[in-house]
Amino acid sequence: MRAADLLHFCFQALWRNRFRSLMLLFSMSIGVGSVVILTGLGEGARQYVLGEFASLGKDVLVVLPGRKETTGGLPPLTGSAARDLTVEDALAIARLPGVARVAPMVVGTAEVAAGAYSRESVVVGTTNEFFDIRRVAIGAGRALPPGATDRAAVAIVGRNAVEDLFRGRRALGGKVRIANYRYRVIGVLGESGGAFGMNLSDTVVVPVASALSLFNIESLFRVIVEIRANADLDRVRERILTLMTARHDGEPDVTVISPDSLLSSFNDILVTLTLVVASIGGISLVVAGVLIMNVSLISVSQRTREIGLLKALGTTSTWIRVVFLTEAAMMAAAGALLGVTVGQAAMFAARRMYPQIAFGAPAWSIAAAVAIAVGTGLVFAWLPAGRASRLEPVKALTGR
Amino acid sequence: MLRVDGVNRTFMLGDQPVRALRDINLRIDDGEYLSVMGPSGSGKSTLLNVLGLLDRPDSGRYFIDDVDTVSMSEERRARVRREKIGFVFQSYHLVGRLTAAENIELPMTLAGWSPARRREASASVIEKLGLTERARHLPEQLSGGQRQRVAIGRAIVMRPEVLLADEPTGNLDSRSGDDVVALLETLNADGITLLVVTHDIDLGRRARRRIRMVDGAVVEDVREDA
Ligand SMILES: Nc1ncnc2c1ncn2[C@@H]1O[C@H](COP(=O)(O)OP(=O)(O)OP(=O)(O)O)[C@@H](O)[C@H]1O
Numbered sequence: 368m369r370a371a372d373l374l375h376f377c378f379q380a381l382w383r384n385r386f387r388s389l390m391l392l393f394s395m396s397i398g399v400g401s402v403v404i405l406t407g408l409g410e411g412a413r414q415y416v417l418g419e420f421a422s423l424g425k426d427v428l429v430v431l432p433g434r435k436e437t438t439g440g441l442p443p444l445t446g447s448a449a450r451d452l453t454v455e456d457a458l459a460i461a462r463l464p465g466v467a468r469v470a471p472m473v474v475g476t477a478e479v480a481a482g483a484y485s486r487e488s489v490v491v492g493t494t495n496e497f498f499d500i501r502r503v504a505i506g507a508g509r510a511l512p513p514g515a516t517d518r519a520a521v522a523i524v525g526r527n528a529v530e531d532l533f534r535g536r537r538a539l540g541g542k543v544r545i546a547n548y549r550y551r552v553i554g555v556l557g558e559s560g561g562a563f564g565m566n567l568s569d570t571v572v573v574p575v576a577s578a579l580s581l582f583n584i585e586s587l588f589r590v591i592v593e594i595r596a597n598a599d600l601d602r603v604r605e606r607i608l609t610l611m612t613a614r615h616d617g618e619p620d621v622t623v624i625s626p627d628s629l630l631s632s633f634n635d636i637l638v639t640l641t642l643v644v645a646s647i648g649g650i651s652l653v654v655a656g657v658l659i660m661n662v663s664l665i666s667v668s669q670r671t672r673e674i675g676l677l678k679a680l681g682t683t684s685t686w687i688r689v690v691f692l693t694e695a696a697m698m699a700a701a702g703a704l705l706g707v708t709v710g711q712a713a714m715f716a717a718r719r720m721y722p723q724i725a726f727g728a729p730a731w732s733i734a735a736a737v738a739i740a741v742g743t744g745l746v747f748a749w750l751p752a753g754r755a756s757r758l759e760p761v762k763a764l765t766g767r
Numbered sequence: 768m769l770r771v772d773g774v775n776r777t778f779m780l781g782d783q784p785v786r787a788l789r790d791i792n793l794r795i796d797d798g799e800y801l802s803v804m805g806p807s808g809s810g811k812s813t814l815l816n817v818l819g820l821l822d823r824p825d826s827g828r829y830f831i832d833d834v835d836t837v838s839m840s841e842e843r844r845a846r847v848r849r850e851k852i853g854f855v856f857q858s859y860h861l862v863g864r865l866t867a868a869e870n871i872e873l874p875m876t877l878a879g880w881s882p883a884r885r886r887e888a889s890a891s892v893i894e895k896l897g898l899t900e901r902a903r904h905l906p907e908q909l910s911g912g913q914r915q916r917v918a919i920g921r922a923i924v925m926r927p928e929v930l931l932a933d934e935p936t937g938n939l940d941s942r943s944g945d946d947v948v949a950l951l952e953t954l955n956a957d958g959i960t961l962l963v964v965t966h967d968i969d970l971g972r973r974a975r976r977r978i979r980m981v982d983g984a985v986v987e988d989v990r991e992d993a
């Protein structure tokens with residue numbers, strides 16, 4: 368039998384029972400569609416988190432105030448420490464061997480205004496080292512005053528913030544009010560991505576000492592440490608911990624994390640989550656498979672006489688089996704196609720709703736879902752098709 | 768040429784053996800016209816099924832063109848069936864979802880012939896059967912006589928050597944029955960070996976060779992000399 372004739376013959380048989388075939392097709396498409404959607408959501412979330420962290424380099428350590436008791440898992444990103452992490456601590460870390468530079472950081476939100484316009488903005492207090500570590504260039508104007516103790520009322524403003532506040536007016540040399548303190552704009556940030564869920568384009572950067580008094584706090588939010596290219600990350604981590612313990616009266620009350628390891632554990636968690644969720648979707652594929660088996664068994668017993676006739680016309684058992692397997696595979700493939708279409712449409716809609724997250728099932732998961740669907744169809748139709756192929760021609764012809 | 772040598776076929780009905788064929792010996796030459804008659808349950812259909820390779824004898828030998836078929840694999844038997852044998856059944860056995868033309872083309876489709884070749888072969892058969900106007904109809908839209916003609920078309924479209932008909936007029940009124948018989952006899956006149964199982968004495972008498980079966984055995988085998 369020619370392939371085109373086989374497909375046509377099977378299609379006619381499926382069309383004869385179109386309601387039944389459609390129901391099967393839908394059950395298959397639900398399975399495939401849910402796998403596509405679930406992996407698409409999971410993959411989108413993973414890409415999002417990866418993107419957020421990716422702008423921090425490999426050779427970076429982050430020192431947070433507060434101690435995480437157990438190792439493993441996620442450290443406190445917003446810890447409340449017993450003891451302050453001070454600018455002096457940061458400067459001491461900078462003097463450790465193996466450390467290239469440090470950037471102390473204070474982060475808070477405040478109302479920022481320029482003339483008639485105002486917006487809520489993230490305000491980052493730090494030093495010039497921050498720009499080097501994050502590899503962000505000052506797009507226009509100049510850098511912050513050197514050192515970590517200058518309380519100058521100057522600010523470097525991100526691009527979006529400039530647009531919102533100055534609306535085409537010249538920002539450089541202008542004034543912004545941050546929580547009613549007046550700051551002079553000395554620079555505008557260049558292009559930058561986001562990190563830790565923070566887009567620098569929307570932030571206002573001020574000297575770290577200014578930020579401490581602006582927010583009226585003593586403790587740094589974190590210290591970002593860039594290590595020297597030839598230094599060992601773990602050794603430097605140990606040195607930082609020893610130093611901080613000594614400086615804090617023998618209390619090891621800081622946490623040192625490397626974004627890189629954080630990233631890989633995040634990645635592991637999200638990949639696992641995606642797989643688990645996808646295999647839950649896969650269960651519905653098995654349900655569809657069981658349906659295919661039952662429907663094929665019914666079909667074989669309803670078409671006993673036809674099978675007898677095909678044998679009388681000289682069709683071999685192998686071909687009878689092929690016919691029934693093809694019918695199942697066609698239904699599964701059509702269902703899979705529909706499922707992929709629906710899933711992709713859902714991903715498209717999700718991207719429209721949340722443009723910042725790249726939802727989309729990876730190609731491997733789509734291929735796997737389609738392959739598993741067709742495979743399931745074949746596996747579950749194997750038994751009914753085998754039963755059809757073994758029917759004795761005479762008995763089948765008389766419907767026995 | 769078909770040759771049956773000491774063929775037996777026994778069925779088990781519960782634990783009761785039924786000897787459907789008892790030591791059958793037959794030789795059927797090319798182009799013969801045979802009728803097989805006998806009471807119900809005498810083994811006529813069983814003989815036809817054995818001759819058509821749909822059933823395997825329990826013992827004995829069966830040669831088609833001097834090739835032993837009993838020892839053949841199922842796949843080979845299917846191929847011989849396809850190439851040399853055409854069946855016509857009492858209940859037509861048309862595929863309901865296929866049109867008359869598609870039913871006639873079915874054996875060629877199954878054999879992997881190209882659509883062009885199929886159309887060519889079926890066109891002349893459809894014309895010969897007087898089904899030109901009905902070619903695109905489904906079986907349910909055809910009369911019994913037309914259905915049986917479609918079934919005959921399907922049986923002969925691949926030009927088999929032997930045509931086996933099991934009560935081909937059993938479901939037809941006498942007029943359509945006569946049409947079908949006339950058609951079968953034309954085919955025989957063209958050289959096909961024709962074997963008709965029937966309860967109809969008039970039809971049975973038309974054959975040049977008449978076989979009578981009782982209880983699975985051939986009790987009479989008469990040839991009418993031309
Ligand atoms: N598959 C089977 N299983 C059990 N017994 C069978 C089977 N096929 C036929 N028989 C028996 O074998 C005997 C011959 O049956 P067969 O169908 O050949 O008779 P027949 O001459 O064609 O009868 P009829 O004129 O009624 O069609 C019968 O007794 C029948 O019951």
Ligand SMILES: [Mg+2]
Nearest residue numbers: 811812813933
């Ligand atoms: Mg019979």
